Amino acid sequence: MTIVEVRIVQETAEQIKRIQRQAGNSGITYGCPKCKDDGWIGYTGDDGYFYCRECECGIVSKKKMAGRLAFAAIPERYRTLVMADFDTRWYGNDQKDADAVKAVARGYLGNYYTLDGRGLYLYSNTKGNGKTRLACIIANELVKMGIIVKFATAGDILEEIKRSWDSNTEYGLMSDLKTAEVLVIDDFGTVSAKGWINEKFYQIINARYVSKRPTIFTSNCDLATLERMQYDQRITSRIKESCFMVMFPGSSLRDKKNAQNQMDMKGWLGVGR
Numbered sequence: 001m002t003i004v005e006v007r008i009v010q011e012t013a014e015q016i017k018r019i020q021r022q023a024g025n026s027g028i029t030y031g032c033p034k035c036k037d038d039g040w041i042g043y044t045g046d047d048g049y050f051y052c053r054e055c056e057c058g059i060v061s062k063k064k065m066a067g068r069l070a071f072a073a074i075p076e077r078y079r080t081l082v083m084a085d086f087d088t089r090w091y092g093n094d095q096k097d098a099d100a101v102k103a104v105a106r107g108y109l110g111n112y113y114t115l116d117g118r119g120l121y122l123y124s125n126t127k128g129n130g131k132t133r134l135a136c137i138i139a140n141e142l143v144k145m146g147i148i149v150k151f152a153t154a155g156d157i158l159e160e161i162k163r164s165w166d167s168n169t170e171y172g173l174m175s176d177l178k179t180a181e182v183l184v185i186d187d188f189g190t191v192s193a194k195g196w197i198n199e200k201f202y203q204i205i206n207a208r209y210v211s212k213r214p215t216i217f218t219s220n221c222d223l224a225t226l227e228r229m230q231y232d233q234r235i236t237s238r239i240k241e242s243c244f245m246v247m248f249p250g251s252s253l254r255d256k257k258n259a260q261n262q263m264d265m266k267g268w269l270g271v272g273r
Helices: 003-024 059-072 088-110 131-144 154-167 170-179 195-210 223-228 233-242 253-269
Strands: 040-044 050-054 119-123 149-153 182-188 215-219 243-247
Touching (some): 170 195, 195 233
Parallel strands (some): 119 215, 149 182, 182 215
């Protein structure tokens, strides 16, 4: 180290010590008295230099987790769900098929680091049968594993791109979509495939394909249907190459849950007793 560098280190160390002394005399109550909720503890090494180490209270890990969750933007309804919340009993006669889908999700998580960047294409022509729910559960579990995940609906992606044209921020948005370790695109295929839409989706999907970054899709369309809707064959080809295709059971959980809600409402209204 040069004399200037040594002086900078010494001044920084003194500043940290001064802040810690001031905090210690402020009367503030901290959750962790060791690091004063900063997450780091300063100490002087045997060589006389000042260092910082992560406090064992775990606040740094919690802050990282909070940051990953904020970036992921998983919808509030699904943000705390775990695999146990994917209850296959709702599928009735299709429960065995739902059990198989759940087994695929568990297997995907268990083998994530060996899958060479492959994602999932969760599809069914039935709306409201749990595709988004399971995709978000998988995303939540990946976040717990320390993976940087990003969730977005296909419609939201396009709306954000259109809005960004006025503020010249498209590059940052596209960068997030292309570089997140795992991207979840919900409701893929619900937007008409105009020329620029095809191009934007291809840019995102191809960039992720080339860099072996997994993408998890939910869709009400199989790939053949997407092509009939004029989605570029380059897009469907990339999905086919980079995703496990997972067909969902045909049962609509929304209809069943709505019926259950009606039953519950009658119960607390005292109707039909």
